[in-house]
Amino acid sequence: MQRKRFSPWPYLLIAPALIVIFAVVFFPVLNAIGMSLQSYDLRRPSQIRFTGLANYAAAMRDPLFWQALLKTVMWVGVGVGMQFVFGFMLALLLNRKFLGRGIVRSISLIPWVTPGVLIGLMWRWIFDGNYGVLNDLLLRLGLIHDKIPFLAQQSTAFPSVILTIIWQGIPFFALMLLAGLQGIPEELYDAANVDGANAVQRFFLVTVPSLKNTIFVTTLLRIIWVANSVDVIFNLTEGGPAYSTQTLSVYVFNKGNTLNLGYASTMAILLALALALVAVPYLKTLFKAQEEAK
Amino acid sequence: MNGRQRSHVRRFPRLRRFVRALPGHVLLVAMLVFLLFPFYWTFVTSIKPQKELYGSTVTYWPKAATFDSYRKLFSEYNFLKPMLNSLLVASVTTIVSLTVSLLAAYAFSRYRFRGRKFFMSLFLSNNMFPTVLLLIPLFAIMRKIGILYTPSALILSYTTFTIPFSIWLLNGYLDDLPMSLEEAAMVDGANRAQAFLKIILPMLVPCVVATGAYVFMTAWNEYTFAVMFTNEGNRTIPVALKNFIGQLGVEWGMLTAGGVITIIPVCIMFFFAQKRLVEGLTAGAVKG
Numbered sequence: 001m002q003r004k005r006f007s008p009w010p011y012l013l014i015a016p017a018l019i020v021i022f023a024v025v026f027f028p029v030l031n032a033i034g035m036s037l038q039s040y041d042l043r044r045p046s047q048i049r050f051t052g053l054a055n056y057a058a059a060m061r062d063p064l065f066w067q068a069l070l071k072t073v074m075w076v077g078v079g080v081g082m083q084f085v086f087g088f089m090l091a092l093l094l095n096r097k098f099l100g101r102g103i104v105r106s107i108s109l110i111p112w113v114t115p116g117v118l119i120g121l122m123w124r125w126i127f128d129g130n131y132g133v134l135n136d137l138l139l140r141l142g143l144i145h146d147k148i149p150f151l152a153q154q155s156t157a158f159p160s161v162i163l164t165i166i167w168q169g170i171p172f173f174a175l176m177l178l179a180g181l182q183g184i185p186e187e188l189y190d191a192a193n194v195d196g197a198n199a200v201q202r203f204f205l206v207t208v209p210s211l212k213n214t215i216f217v218t219t220l221l222r223i224i225w226v227a228n229s230v231d232v233i234f235n236l237t238e239g240g241p242a243y244s245t246q247t248l249s250v251y252v253f254n255k256g257n258t259l260n261l262g263y264a265s266t267m268a269i270l271l272a273l274a275l276a277l278v279a280v281p282y283l284k285t286l287f288k289a290q291e292e293a294k
Numbered sequence: 295m296n297g298r299q300r301s302h303v304r305r306f307p308r309l310r311r312f313v314r315a316l317p318g319h320v321l322l323v324a325m326l327v328f329l330l331f332p333f334y335w336t337f338v339t340s341i342k343p344q345k346e347l348y349g350s351t352v353t354y355w356p357k358a359a360t361f362d363s364y365r366k367l368f369s370e371y372n373f374l375k376p377m378l379n380s381l382l383v384a385s386v387t388t389i390v391s392l393t394v395s396l397l398a399a400y401a402f403s404r405y406r407f408r409g410r411k412f413f414m415s416l417f418l419s420n421n422m423f424p425t426v427l428l429l430i431p432l433f434a435i436m437r438k439i440g441i442l443y444t445p446s447a448l449i450l451s452y453t454t455f456t457i458p459f460s461i462w463l464l465n466g467y468l469d470d471l472p473m474s475l476e477e478a479a480m481v482d483g484a485n486r487a488q489a490f491l492k493i494i495l496p497m498l499v500p501c502v503v504a505t506g507a508y509v510f511m512t513a514w515n516e517y518t519f520a521v522m523f524t525n526e527g528n529r530t531i532p533v534a535l536k537n538f539i540g541q542l543g544v545e546w547g548m549l550t551a552g553g554v555i556t557i558i559p560v561c562i563m564f565f566f567a568q569k570r571l572v573e574g575l576t577a578g579a580v581k582g
Contacts, residue, residue: 013401031431115515179576
């Protein structure tokens, strides 16, 4: 397969994709860095000028920035963590033989392909303080005595938002882990049985180690997606009440909407740097796996 | 699986197996109820009459089911407009993204060239940037070059965001087709392009369709860019849905009816494409 002679063809073939990506990703990223160094506010276009690291200093002093960062860590930590736990459970349940397994598997993936806006809005209706079905169910079960305005009060808004993102992410984890489960050779379990391992031991000594790579890649991928997600929170609460559900992504989005583009870019860059901690190992693993597959 | 073999030997093996699997089945049903209930609730809401929606008791199936919300959605709200806008954006994005990605995937799969690894990483790293990081400069750029508030702004953005994963999927599918197929055709006098078009492309059709479904769904579902880059005239479905939340309250009947209509094409596409899509998606994570 190795071609000795220089050929321009591969470069020409990737050129269109490369051009688009430079124009729509890499150039804007440079642009964002430039904007973060200016007092770039479209409401005051005459005052746009270079201000160095002033925006970064402002972010460090901004209590809402730190609060949003903390919310992001909790949103990602609890959200992705629970997605993993329940996704793994679903994968194990779907990995058994039963009638209609194919259909059940397809149907259980639907939340994954549902638009984020619709997810936000569907759950907003479920959580509704007056006519919401969740309140009605809890009342009928006798678990509460008064209706709870889930999204309207600070104490319940953030847990409600996290519940929604857990719901959204379970199918993706299940899908990836199920594919991993089906790739575990039967002989490994047979060998464990011969050695007298019980079900729990088989799970921790065979299943989990065999899925190590799948778990790693899927978790990193989900962390990046969940940290970047705007649509679910924005359509549930728009970051409120009193900023209690405002993650960094939502904060940037809200700032962008107020046209303070310099400050919004600054926070977006800080978010990107934080995510690079996750993205770099992800890309390394993915690339290694792909090269080894050849 | 020794456990199962042992139970075969005992009496009533089927009953025993069923009892053993029962807790799992119960758990699975509970999980499915949790995952699917919001869709059921959305549908039920969309066929409730106005007074039942905001009544004192919550009904789990409408006493008087009606398709009023759907009718109003098209007659009063003109939901067809955002549907057509979404269809236009998603279709053009699919065609452009597939063409560009197919060319690049072919290069990555069939050529070994200097910088191959570098370019591959470049494409893959593309999706690691936060959406909101690109959103702001792109908004300024699109405004400057005059395509803000036109479908082109969304098409260009969505094409770019779907290219990396499309290349990844198509590259994987191409790697599964042996090189000898084209080499045989080229020995017979065909050039590379002919060999690709006549031999490889026809075999690749199902994979191209699956990748196309991914691109289409992504463009169809996207909200964050759509809300910034469109206005009244060309807003897409996700933005239109959000617009049912007004200053004076939420039109839940129409909103849920719109939601049901939005999700039906996505589900149909997904069911047809899911096998190959899942294969391609999991290959990277499961191998290695």
